[in-house]
Amino acid sequence: MTTVRDELQAQRVDAVRAWTAFVEGGDGDEVRPEILSSWQRSGSAITPDVAEAPMADEDDTRTFYAESPLSVAVSRIEEELRRTADDGDLVLAVTDADTRILWTYGGRVMRRKAESVNFVAGGRWGETAVGTNALALANVNAKPSMVFSAEHFAPIVHNWVCWAAPVHDPVTGEQLGVIDLSTTWDRTHPIGLATARVMARLLENALPTAPPIGRRRGAGASLNAGLELTLLGRVEVVLDGQRLLVTRRQSEILALLALHPDGLSLEQMHALLYGDAAVTTSTLKAEISHLRSALGGQLASRPYRLMMPVDTDVDRVLDLLRAGETDAAVEAFGGDLLPGTTSPALAELADFVAVAVREALLARPTPGAVLRYSSLAPYDTEVVEVALASLPERHPARPLLLARLASSRA
Structure with a gap:
């Protein structure tokens, strides 16, 4: 009587035979089209004898993950992710959009196997790094993918089976990365791919889902939830009705993000905040990381942008001036914008607002x-x-x- 393991063993033998035929002669008739296409892309970039996945910079990976909305999502469902890994002796991984692992957790056996091939935070698992695998396929094809045994391009994971599904930002639709579940080939299960899909949906549901800052309320509207910034004459930051204590520099970062709802790259933020001052990008990253924690993770990266509704007194004043309501604009004007700021962009804006109010008064x-x-x-x-x-x-x-x-x- 044929057992499930016998069937899997036969499937594994077929996969090894097909892989050997491709590596030795380029023949790929016996594999799925998506596997063949991936093998061909992989073969043009690397040789099959890779010993482990290459590692990205550890500090950069840690900083990127801390700034990513994925870190918020993982923290919210981490207990469930860990339980899934422990129950099935799986290793779970969440990657960025470049298939770099940001977070991983493994059951007792799979954790050791994962570490031996750099299936860890910072490991680069794109096709050009380690060849065909489920993480790379899900990322490239933007759909759930399974890779069994020797369907992997690199023999270091021929003993694995992997299921992966892409994770999308529920607000923008942007593909943020993938979630992958991996175990040994003999533990292949029909619901593996469905489980990956479920895990991806759980992550998406746990992501910050408030509308982006660009969806502002009109002038004078009440802000029941979201971020309210007072920047004229004094500084006050209120999140969901609760006042936040932030540093002067963090308030300047918030002001710049509020004024650029489509987001800013690290380089743009640095230039707007520091100008030509000799301040490292690492210092700026640390400020943003602290600010993200204060905002409950609702500060996205690449580009940096606030993931919540926002209202600022600067916008209110300028909107009222545009509407010709000078008296109301002056009433909302609390004084100079962030007095004493060293940010060249904010100093320029401060001059603009002050001149606009003054000229409106001279006219009326x-x-x-x-x-x-x-x-x-x-x-x-x-x-x-x-x-x-x-x-x-x-x-x-x-x-x-x-x-x-x-x-x-x-």
């Missing part, structure tokens, strides 16, 4: 708005003078404006 110097503005900019006498010139002699606001003018000249 209503007494109440001028009085409020002059309390924030007491030495800007021209605005007060223009307002006085526009008022009749007996206007009730004249004494207040004259007093303000006299105090500013004292």
